[in-house]
Amino acid sequence: xxxxxxxxxILKLYDLRREATMRKARDxxxxxxxxxADDILNTMMDPEVGAYLRMVGSYWDMAAAMVNHGxxxxxxxxxxxxxxxxxxxxxxxxxxxxxxxxxxxDAYKNLETLTMSTPxxxxxxxxxxxxxxxxxxRAEAKQAS
Numbered sequence: 686x687x688x689x690x691x692x693x694x695i696l697k698l699y700d701l702r703r704e705a706t707m708r709k710a711r712d713x714x715x716x717x718x719x720x721x722a723d724d725i726l727n728t729m730m731d732p733e734v735g736a737y738l739r740m741v742g743s744y745w746d747m748a749a750a751m752v753n754h755g756x757x758x759x760x761x762x763x764x765x766x767x768x769x770x771x772x773x774x775x776x777x778x779x780x781x782x783x784x785x786x787x788x789x790x791d792a793y794k795n796l797e798t799l800t801m802s803t804p805x806x807x808x809x810x811x812x813x814x815x816x817x818x819x820x821x822x823r824a825e826a827k828q829a830s
Contacts, residue, residue, distance in 0.1 A: 691758035695765055698748055702768075707744070710737035711768070718821050719775055722782035742776070742793065745769040749795035759802070767809075773800045774813040 701707060713734055719725045729735045749769060751757045773796050776783065784792045800810050 686755055686758060688758060688761060691756075691761045694751065694757050695762060698751075698766075701744070707740060710740045713737045714741045714772065714775075717775065718817070719779065722779040722786055725776060725779055725783055726786055741772060742796075745772045746793055746796045749799035753795055753798050753802075759799075763806070767813075769796060770800065770810055770813040771817065773797065774810055774817055777810065777814070 702711065714737060717728065717734075717738065719728070725738070728738050745768070748757075748762075748766070752759050752762045773793070776793060777797070777800075780793060780797065784790050799806070801807050
């Protein structure tokens, strides 16, 4: 896989993210703050927003599979994308229980593999989780005042 071929695939992935429904779904998922595996599962089944969560989650798991299998250069992908960390940061604390509840031991496997593939990636995940927690705390404080 050449860098140019990787770049082409990354740009194609970017184009998919610009599609109107996907953009709306990504905006919604960014604001979603699950507190449990049941929150995630119930949201997936919600007729209004469940498709958003499934769409964004499956998109990033698909993109991660392309990286994991060498279709996209991992370094180039990592330098040009970061949203997958946000998605995985939201589900990772509940992943084992979620997999058990939905009966799918491989749910988000590609995203997990990519995100945990290096110590740097794992550290970036933890930093993303801390950042998301601080955003949530600020939003809660703002609502309380």
